[in-house]
Amino acid sequence: MTESAQQPQKNVLIVTAHPEPRSLNAALADFAAEHLRAAGHEVRTSDLYAMKWKATLDADDYPDHPADQRLHVLDAAGRATAEGRLSPDITAEQEKLLWSDAVILQFPMWWFSVPGILKGWIDRVFTYGFAHGPGMPPPYSNGGLAPRRALASVTFGAHEPSFSDRGVHGRLKDVLFPLHHGLFWFTALAPLEPFAMYDVNEAPDDRFEPAKLEYADRLDHLFTDEPIPFRTLDGGDYDHDMRLLPDVQTAATSGPDIHLRPRG
Amino acid sequence: MTESAQQPQKNVLIVTAHPEPRSLNAALADFAAEHLRAAGHEVRTSDLYAMKWKATLDADDYPDHPADQRLHVLDAAGRATAEGRLSPDITAEQEKLLWSDAVILQFPMWWFSVPGILKGWIDRVFTYGFAHGPGMPPPYSNGGLAPRRALASVTFGAHEPSFSDRGVHGRLKDVLFPLHHGLFWFTALAPLEPFAMYDVNEAPDDRFEPAKLEYADRLDHLFTDEPIPFRTLDGGDYDHDMRLLPDVQTAATSGPDIHLRPRG
Numbered sequence: 001m002t003e004s005a006q007q008p009q010k011n012v013l014i015v016t017a018h019p020e021p022r023s024l025n026a027a028l029a030d031f032a033a034e035h036l037r038a039a040g041h042e043v044r045t046s047d048l049y050a051m052k053w054k055a056t057l058d059a060d061d062y063p064d065h066p067a068d069q070r071l072h073v074l075d076a077a078g079r080a081t082a083e084g085r086l087s088p089d090i091t092a093e094q095e096k097l098l099w100s101d102a103v104i105l106q107f108p109m110w111w112f113s114v115p116g117i118l119k120g121w122i123d124r125v126f127t128y129g130f131a132h133g134p135g136m137p138p139p140y141s142n143g144g145l146a147p148r149r150a151l152a153s154v155t156f157g158a159h160e161p162s163f164s165d166r167g168v169h170g171r172l173k174d175v176l177f178p179l180h181h182g183l184f185w186f187t188a189l190a191p192l193e194p195f196a197m198y199d200v201n202e203a204p205d206d207r208f209e210p211a212k213l214e215y216a217d218r219l220d221h222l223f224t225d226e227p228i229p230f231r232t233l234d235g236g237d238y239d240h241d242m243r244l245l246p247d248v249q250t251a252a253t254s255g256p257d258i259h260l261r262p263r264g
Numbered sequence: 265m266t267e268s269a270q271q272p273q274k275n276v277l278i279v280t281a282h283p284e285p286r287s288l289n290a291a292l293a294d295f296a297a298e299h300l301r302a303a304g305h306e307v308r309t310s311d312l313y314a315m316k317w318k319a320t321l322d323a324d325d326y327p328d329h330p331a332d333q334r335l336h337v338l339d340a341a342g343r344a345t346a347e348g349r350l351s352p353d354i355t356a357e358q359e360k361l362l363w364s365d366a367v368i369l370q371f372p373m374w375w376f377s378v379p380g381i382l383k384g385w386i387d388r389v390f391t392y393g394f395a396h397g398p399g400m401p402p403p404y405s406n407g408g409l410a411p412r413r414a415l416a417s418v419t420f421g422a423h424e425p426s427f428s429d430r431g432v433h434g435r436l437k438d439v440l441f442p443l444h445h446g447l448f449w450f451t452a453l454a455p456l457e458p459f460a461m462y463d464v465n466e467a468p469d470d471r472f473e474p475a476k477l478e479y480a481d482r483l484d485h486l487f488t489d490e491p492i493p494f495r496t497l498d499g500g501d502y503d504h505d506m507r508l509l510p511d512v513q514t515a516a517t518s519g520p521d522i523h524l525r526p527r528g
Contacts, residue, residue: 019322020335055319056381057374058283071284073372074421074465108337110321112446113377116387117320120380140432157338161505166522168404168497168506170441174520178439182376201338233432241425242432255519256438258430 010223012036013100015046017107017118024155024200024208029106031212032153035219044096048117054089055120061087074128081129093125102149102222103189105179108200109156112175122183131187140181140233144188151222152179152194153215160198172196173228177256181230190227192218229261274487276300277364279310281371281382288419288464288472293370295476296417299483308360312381318353319384325351338392345393357389366413366486367453369443372464373420376439386447395451404445404497408452415486416443417459417479424462436460437492441520445494454491456482493525 014032018025026047033043046053059071062080080086086094097103107114114122126132137143154176156163163172173180176194184191195218197211218225231237237248244250250258278296282289290311297307310317323335326344344350350358361367371378378386390396401407418440420427427436437444440458448455459482461475482489495501501512508514514522 019320019337022334049320049322053320055384056283056313056317057379058313070286072465073283110337110387111383111390112442113383115321116380116382116384119375119377119383120319123374123380126375159505161507164507165518166508166510168502168508168523170445170520170523171518174438175442175446177434178376178442181434182439201336238432241423243425243428244430244432246430252516252518254429254435254516254521256434257518259432259434 009040009042010101011042011044011099012222013044013046013096013103015048015103015105015118015121017048017105017115017121019049021050023108024197025106025108027208028153028155028197028211028215029104031215032104032106032219035216036222039220044099046093046096046121048121051089053117053121054124055117057120057123061090061124063087078128078133081127081133086127087124090124090127093121094127094130097125097145097148100148102151104151104153106153107155109154109158109175112169114179126183126187137188138233139186140188140230141235142188142232144186146188146190148189149192149222149227150184150189151192151218152176154194154196155200156196156198157201158198160196163196163198174256180228181256181259185228185230191230192222192225192227229263230259231261273304273306274365275306275308275363276486277308277310277360277367279312279367279369279382279385281312281369281379281385283313285314287372288461289370289372291472292417292419292461292475292479293368295479296368296370296483299480300486303484308363310357310360310385312385315353317381317385318388319381321384321387325354325388327351342392342397345391350391351388354388354391357385358391358394361389361409361412364412366415368415368417370417371419373418373422373439376433378443390447390451401452402497403450404452404494405499406452406496408450410452410454412453413456413486413491414448414453415456415459415482416440418461419464420460420462421465422462424460427460427462438520444492445520445523449492449494455494456486456489456491493527494523495525 014029016029036043059065062076064085065076107118132139162169165171180191251260252258278293280293300307323329326340328349329340371382396403426433429435444455503509515524516522
């Protein structure tokens with residue numbers, strides 16, 4: 001706590017997505033909120049199930065969209081964002097994101113991705129004109145929602161080895177690449193290494209105390225840990241077709257790792 | 265059409281997820297249905313927006329679950345599946361899947377994944393006891409929902425090079441790894457190479473005719489194309505912790521490709 005108390009006060013948004021208020025996910029979200037507040041930070045929470053968050057993007061998200069006109073999602077979202085005429089539930093979430101210095105997504109891994117309700121939060125809130133789009137810095141740069149940070153805190157039924165480098169499910173970093181790189185880093189939310197809790201279907205209550213200690217350490221470093229070092233699109237490594245230049249040296253021969261900056 | 269007509273008649277389920285009935289996604293789904301029917305196949309469609317599909321998994325999915333009891337999703341889903349007491353909308357989709365010889369997911373890529381409503385279909389329909397679980401063959405094997413096939417037909421606002429081997433968004437195969445490997449192959453739906461249509465925000469109507477020709481060719485080979493050759497979990501390549509054995513040769517040094525069988 002001593003170390004945390006030396007950090008300047010920051011604002012943290014915690015987004016949770018589990019249908020059971022007594023779930024481990026809810027407990028982890030509560031623990032994070034308490035721990036961060038004790039360290040002097042401000043915390044707001046979007047408990048998507050409690051909010052009965054509308055998980056499905058549709059024309060109702062853009063109230064001025066004419067009912068008889070074909071819905072082009074990017075156009076309609078961009079226009080509603082520019083005119084301040086998004087559905088109020090979306091606007092409220094965008095305001096929380098703008099208020100925040102860091103966002104934590106707390107969710108159970110369902111079918112190797114976020115739950116549908118959380119995907120619907122992503123689809124509806126990260127609108128064209130808010131999180132990316134014309135007049136904004138390019139994606140994968142230090143523009144967009146920078147200098148904010150983002151942490152995925154994820155629970156798994158699976159065992160940890162199955163998500164390891166040679167685990168059958170794929171490396172956790174590869175499974176989360178669409179979230180870490182495609183959402184967070186695309187919109188310039190600096191992605192932190194995820195916090196993962198495995199085997200949660202087997203006596204999770206027994207394992208909550210050690211997990212809390214580990215999570216507390218991650219939360220204490222929420223604003224000091226080095227983010228995943230993805231390359232910037234405008235940093236000279238990519239061509240005008242957004243391909244990595246042939247002479248750029250990569251840590252891996254293929255796969256998501258080629259988009260990491262060499263360390264050191 | 266000659267070649268298609270020689271195929272035995274099969275059953276195809278097309279699941280679509282776009283809010284606009286006049287969208288390119290809807291047109292691709294209609295085209296696929298017509299083309300497959302003309303080739304003698306049976307087609308059923310789950311148009312998730314038209315069905316007002318409930319995108320959020322919750323306790324209502326398991327009507328017998330006691331309201332005062334903590335919801336463990338895996339347990340509750342497994343029990344409801346075993347007892348034939350799932351919410352009727354889920355049962356109807358499971359029956360369509362069991363009826364099908366192939367399933368096509370037609371969706372716009374939103375934030376490097378499926379739309380929320382489609383993620384909710386996956387979360388709710390692929391229950392424990394139906395798509396995986398005790399008494400069933402191991403995941404990533406030829407059990408589960410085998411011998412069915414699965415095809416993702418995806419539209420993108422982005423340009424194709426940005427999803428190429430060195431594209432900034434990641435290779436399409438890596439971005440779709442959670443779907444292809446984590447959902448399809450996990451449940452023994454043999455995953456086919458995706459059908460992709462790029463640049464759809466730029467004059468998509470002009471590009472629909474050539475896209476239809478390309479898609480028709482893919483549909484003609486829906487039951488003959490070689491699936492993505494992922495390894496089987498019970499084929500001797502993985503240890504009891506579900507890790508690839510150290511002496512197993514891999515095409516890549518890291519990343520999703522290590523789970524591919526060597527070709528030829």
